[in-house]
Amino acid sequence: DNVNAAGAAADKLAEAIGDSGEVAAEIHDQTSATGIGRRDGFLNRMKEKHPNIKIVDVKYANDALKAARYIIPR
DSSP states (O other): HHHHHHHHHHHHHHHHHHTEEEEEEEOOSSSSSHHHHHHHHHHHHHHHOOOTEEEEEEEEOOSSSHHEEEEEEH
């Protein structure tokens, strides 16, 4: 379940940053059910349960290799 998995990821990220700060979301694509579920699950959980965390940007990679370049240090 992508929505619930992304919500759990939001909770873990919030815990890791002390439930306060700014984050951006990098989503693999904006048209598949998987991408939409993961985006909505993450953003909705942040809004509902972590009001002290600001989402500063949402970007779409549309390519798994491109997405990996954003999150894996070179």
